[in-house]
Amino acid sequence: MFVKNMDSLTQIVLGAAVGEAVLGKKIGNKAMLYGAIAGTIPDLDVLASNFTDTVTALEMHRGFTHSILFSIIFAPIFGWLVSKYQSYKDFKGWTLLFFWGFLTHPLLDAFTTWGTQLFWPLDYRVAFKSIFVIDPLYTLPFIVFLLLTMCKKRSSKKRSFYNKMGLILSTSYLMLTLILKWVTYTKFENALKExxxxxxxxxxxxxxxxxxxxxxxxxxxxxxxxxxxxxxxxxxxxxxxxxxxxxxxxxxxxxxxxxxxxxxxxxxxxxxxxxxxxxxxxxxxxxxxxxxxxxxxxxxxxxxxxxxxxxxxxxxxxxxxxxxxxxxxxxxxxxxx
Structure with missing residues (x-):
């Protein structure tokens, strides 16, 4: 349960930062709120475990809702729904927020061991296996910069700077994990040879x-x-x-x-x-x-x-x-x- 909660927190933080990057200057903290919602929606596939058997639920986990196709189809739908009742009526802006919120979720999941079916319906999981499903070195600095962002007015240059720094540092850490994976893989390979x-x-x-x-x-x-x-x-x-x-x-x-x-x-x-x-x-x-x-x-x-x-x-x-x-x-x- 702890792992799942922390995993959800990480996706919420990423979604909020992405929402801020897309619409923060126009709607302020609402962009973070809706970005966080978008970053959470793909994981609703876990509800399948309540309606089907274990094997089918495992097959569905990180399947369609974690695909590029899902982002393309449902981003305009959510964008249209939200633009209808929000004071900010830009359908394109809302669609972009949901698209990037949906897509960055499985992109992050692709670095984990379970991976994700980015190219659903193709039966292939992208799994770099370079980061655990939760990693404090990824999430905690991200949270700090997100909080700093929230404290600034939407017109502030520092607001944009803090959010960009959170996205840059978190992405850089993901790239570092790939390097560490290569280094450690080589260590294991050499040990087997020796x-x-x-x-x-x-x-x-x-x-x-x-x-x-x-x-x-x-x-x-x-x-x-x-x-x-x-x-x-x-x-x-x-x-x-x-x-x-x-x-x-x-x-x-x-x-x-x-x-x-x-x-x-x-x-x-x-x-x-x-x-x-x-x-x-x-x-x-x-x-x-x-x-x-x-x-x-x-x-x-x-x-x-x-x-x-x-x-x-x-x-x-x-x-x-x-x-x-x-x-x-x-x-x-x-x-x-």
Whole structure:
């Protein structure tokens, strides 16, 4: 819940800054308000989880509402609706505000691990995997400059300066995360080479709330290797082996829902057993612990067959204590090995 709230806050701040950039000089703080609304609307796709099954909801998340097509179609609609009851009647101006508010939302999401279907209806997610869904170094400076902007009159040059600085710094940080991803990817790649490990693919991403500690999943023939690297590390990178256990779902592997879950995970999944129950683990988002024996993956789904003989997936719940424990472990690991 905390992660989702912080993610929403980040999108609200970005949307508000974009709204200010488009119409701030003409309508003042109202531009921020409507920009914040525009920056929130794409995430209403999460409501799908209340009306459909887990697999379908996952497929829909960051789908149509996060596409360029959505921005093109719905920006004029919202622009027309708002221009009808606001004193500022410029349809074009309102349309541009909603267009950029809608579009910058998925553009930011594209830097995260889950990615976004920018080119929907094409079944392809743009995912640079260079920033966690929330990152204080991105959001907090942005908030400061947005507050400074709000305190100035709409005709003030400083108002425009503060808003531009917030957008420039946040965008620059996103570009920096791509550089850090390249640097850390190279570190993992070199470590695998030095340890003579044969692999077919590497998947890297930053750990929660920072871009200092990075995680890697490595695909080998019989298992996945998990590794971590901090920019402050002084010791060589080590990798922990995790069995794929794909044979445990051999009997249901061709089931439509199972195939869809495998597709959603991009093949980065393992199967685990606990108390005679099977669990589908999406490895792309890591574990809720740095313990080498941990099995509590961030995105873990219990595999069940219902009374009608249909395959179902239900996400395992994570508690606040789990998150607090993880953050303490991350803070210790960030400082180096």
């Amino acid at each position: 340890q003579h490990i044969a692999y077919s693919e590497i998947d890297t991403r930053p750990s929660p709330m920072n871009t200092v500690l990075w995680n890697a999943n490595v695909n080998t023939k019989d298992s996945f290797l998990l590794g971590t690297y901090s920019l402050f590390d002084s010791q060589p990178i080590t990798f922990e082996s995790r069995p794929k256990n794909h044979e445990l779902i051999e009997a249901i592997k061709e089931n439509d829902k199972m195939q869809r879950m495998i597709h959603i995970s991009k093949g980065w999944y393992s199967i685990s057993v606990r108390e005679n129950e099977l669990f589908f683990n999406d490895l792309r988002f890591g574990l809720m612990s740095l313990d080498s024996e941990a099995e509590d993956f961030v995105f873990q789904y219990k595999i069940q067959i219902n009374n009608n003989g249909l395959l179902q997936f239900s996400e395992t719940k994570k508690g606040r204590d789990d998150a607090q424990k993880l953050m303490k472990e991350l803070w210790t690991r960030i400082k180096g090995n």
